[in-house]
Amino acid sequence: MWAFIHKLGSPKWFYRISAKLQPWFWVAAAGLIVTGSLWGLAFAPADYQQGNSFRILYVHVPAAFLAQSIFVSMAIAGLVYMVWKIKVADMAAAVMAPLGAAMTFISLFSGAVWGVPTWGTWWMWDARLTSMLILLFLYLGVIALRGAFTSRDSASRAASVLAMVGVINIPIIKYSVDWWYTLHQPATFTITSRPAMPTEMWLPLLLMVLGFYSFFIALTLMRTRSEILRRESNKRWVRELVEEKQ
Amino acid sequence: MTPKRKQKLFIVLGLVSLAAIAIGLTLYALRANINLFFSPVQIAAGSAPMERQIRAGGMVKEGSVSRNKESLEVEFKVTDYVDDLEVYYSGILPDLFREGQGVVVVGELQSDGRLRADQVLARHDENYMPPEVAQALEEAGYSPADYQAKAAEVGKRLKAQGNAETSQY
Numbered sequence: 114m115w116a117f118i119h120k121l122g123s124p125k126w127f128y129r130i131s132a133k134l135q136p137w138f139w140v141a142a143a144g145l146i147v148t149g150s151l152w153g154l155a156f157a158p159a160d161y162q163q164g165n166s167f168r169i170l171y172v173h174v175p176a177a178f179l180a181q182s183i184f185v186s187m188a189i190a191g192l193v194y195m196v197w198k199i200k201v202a203d204m205a206a207a208v209m210a211p212l213g214a215a216m217t218f219i220s221l222f223s224g225a226v227w228g229v230p231t232w233g234t235w236w237m238w239d240a241r242l243t244s245m246l247i248l249l250f251l252y253l254g255v256i257a258l259r260g261a262f263t264s265r266d267s268a269s270r271a272a273s274v275l276a277m278v279g280v281i282n283i284p285i286i287k288y289s290v291d292w293w294y295t296l297h298q299p300a301t302f303t304i305t306s307r308p309a310m311p312t313e314m315w316l317p318l319l320l321m322v323l324g325f326y327s328f329f330i331a332l333t334l335m336r337t338r339s340e341i342l343r344r345e346s347n348k349r350w351v352r353e354l355v356e357e358k359q
Numbered sequence: 360m361t362p363k364r365k366q367k368l369f370i371v372l373g374l375v376s377l378a379a380i381a382i383g384l385t386l387y388a389l390r391a392n393i394n395l396f397f398s399p400v401q402i403a404a405g406s407a408p409m410e411r412q413i414r415a416g417g418m419v420k421e422g423s424v425s426r427n428k429e430s431l432e433v434e435f436k437v438t439d440y441v442d443d444l445e446v447y448y449s450g451i452l453p454d455l456f457r458e459g460q461g462v463v464v465v466g467e468l469q470s471d472g473r474l475r476a477d478q479v480l481a482r483h484d485e486n487y488m489p490p491e492v493a494q495a496l497e498e499a500g501y502s503p504a505d506y507q508a509k510a511a512e513v514g515k516r517l518k519a520q521g522n523a524e525t526s527q528y
Binding site for chain 2: 158159160161162163167170192195196197230231232233234237238239240274277278280281285292293294295296298299300301310311313314
């Protein structure tokens with residue numbers, strides 16, 4: 114196990130292993146998202162109160178999950194990079210940030226669209242919505258910091274520190290609905306307890322969540338691979354690889 | 360782990376925990392402002408300002424909604440099952456508004472203790488169910504609203520206990 118993790122730290126090894134893993138995650142992502150969205154949008158029963166508008170949940174919840182998970186992954190990668198100086202971790206953190214920002218935007222936007230028919234407003238400065246907006250700004254901050262330095266090492270370190278400190282926002286987002294009075298309702302879908310919805314509504318949501326995670330892994334592997342080639346372009350193994358291809 | 364890496368790990372973890380403590384204390388100090396709304400208990404206790412825009416939240420009390428047939432005016436009571444708050448409003452209510460439903464009302468508290476609402480927002484809970492399930496529940500003697508109200512009642516009671524504990528300093 115440790116040997117495997119050590120090998121992953123080497124760009125060359127990561128490049129090879131990820132080539133084998135990547136197609137599986139793409140297939141899983143495509144299958145799960147197509148099945149989940151068809152099932153959720155067309156076949157799952159409508160809600161007794163909200164009718165069909167509750168189906169936004171099948172995009173909103175997976176996007177919000179991913180927005181938070183990507184930030185945690187980025188912080189862990191930042192820690193690994195800062196303490197162990199593993200460059201692959203930094204490359205992965207760098208390519209995760211735009212996807213995380215996109216997912217945060219999707220969850221905020223779908224939440225706003227959902228809020229109009231159900232709550233009667235598209236935005237409210239409640240703790241959940243505000244902390245999610247802060248998450249979007251943190252992502253934008255991480256992306257901007259990476260672009261703001263001429264030295265890649267300083268950029269990576271600054272972005273890692275921001276990701277690690279910013280991760281404090283994640284428990285605040287998660288528990289905001291329990292700690293304070295908010296307009297947003299508590300979580301529907303948790304790993305620890307029985308979901309507050311029947312199976313025929315919950316299963317498509319599970320598929321969508323798994324599908325979004327597979328998509329995240331597949332996209333991160335793909336983008337990390339191109340980042341490896343870019344940053345290691347003067348290394349011998351990359352040059353050999355390019356010559357082989359030609 | 361080499362001593363240098365260990366030192367780095369400690370610096371990083373120290374930095375993160377200090378930041379966490381700072382943010383935690385800030386949020387703790389601001390908790391009254393972070394809460395989106397006052398509950399009727401808090402308003403009855405006088406912790407909400409008069410004649411300034413506030414938000415109040417709770418459940419629409421069963422049987423308290425009275426509509427004016429000629430206009431959009433409506434009166435109802437918002438309850439947290441301990442105290443009630445009388446609300447009057449003129450405007451379009453959200454689709455989810457009904458008796459037993461959670462609402463947040465935005466408006467000003469009048470000197471007669473009633474709240475003049477400028478906006479009424481509906482809350483909904485995390486219990487989604489198909490109409491047939493809701494119907495089955497109803498036939499079994501629970502209305503979905505009961506179901507929600509019961510959950511909310513327990514939640515409010517727990518919160519009220521929590522508030523009582525924290526306000527004893």
